Amino acid sequence: MMVIGFLAAVSLIRHLSRDITPNPQLITNAALYSLIAGVAGARLFYVVHHFDKFQGRLLSAFAIWQGGLELLGGVVLAIAFIVLYLRYHKLPIRHYLDILAIGLMLALAFGRIGCFSRGCCFGRPTELPWAVRFPYGSDAYYSQIYPDLKRNRPHPHLKLPPDFFSYIDKDGQWSSGLKPYENLTPEQKYMVDEGPYRCLPVHPTQLYSSANGALCCLILYLFWRRSRNTANAKKTNRLFIRPGCTFSLMFILYGIGRFFIEFMRDDNPFEFDSLTISQNISFALIMLGVVLTVIFERMKPKIASLKS
DSSP: OHHHHHHHHHHHHHHHTTTTOSOHHHHHHHHHHHHHHHHHHHHHHHHHHTGGGTTTOGGGGGOGGGOOOOHHHHHHHHHHHHHHHHHHTTOOHHHHHHHHHHHHHHHHHHHHHHHHHHTOSOBOBOOOTTOBOOOTTSHHHHHHHSOBGGGTBOSOSSOOOGGGEEEEOTTSOEEEEEOOGGGSOHHHHHHHHTSTTSOOOBOOHHHHHHHHHHHHHHHHHHHHHHHHHHHHTTOTTSTTOSTTHHHHHHHHHHHHHHHHHHTTBSSSOEEETTEEHHHHHHHHHHHHHHHHHHHHHHSOOOOOOOOO
């Protein structure tokens, strides 16, 4: 889904930038390099955020195929790379950043569907009619059967009997963890599939995030079109039409959406002021968007070739 999102974003960015780029291949190259930078940044942010999981086995930090990417880290490094790339090729940075913002939100809409398929970024238990159940042994299931003091939860959501724990693994080593599904008895399999010990229904927060990305993409596109139409009409006295304002709005919209979605997630620990690190970063993103908006509003338009 990350690859699909990337291809969709590149196609959209190439389409929207066709009037201001001398060479569309530059956009494709920038996208390919930023994808690499984005994956590296997403993994680095995850490793730093969950460093306790990698203590004593640092080489596993490179095993991205085992899962573990933080979107915010990827976006930060990808944007930093693109700014340097555009500056090197002497392209209109603010115009491209506006278009990039639209593409990024489209990529997010697809990428979060991948999170749903993987089972990460899961939500809190709920009885809403659109709630989903993840299978036995999934990330959500593990979260529900253990206490989580980092989320102020001293008791598990779902209390399993002791015979669901402790087994001999494939290497002949004794493990006190949750039994693999294949080690369960037929009766136990029924209880975790259909009975009282199946995963509690949770908010599909991954799909909330996907919808948030799609909505942000649409709003940013409409805002960008307004800016272009106003600039073409030479109505320079309008607010928020300067190049870069669409890019700034991305931080504000995404920050607001992510802040509220975090209340429905059940994976990130509370870290500062009873908020998750993502909620604190969301505050920073909103403030960054406001500051960038003020800065770009005060800058000269420096309009590139804008065709209808």
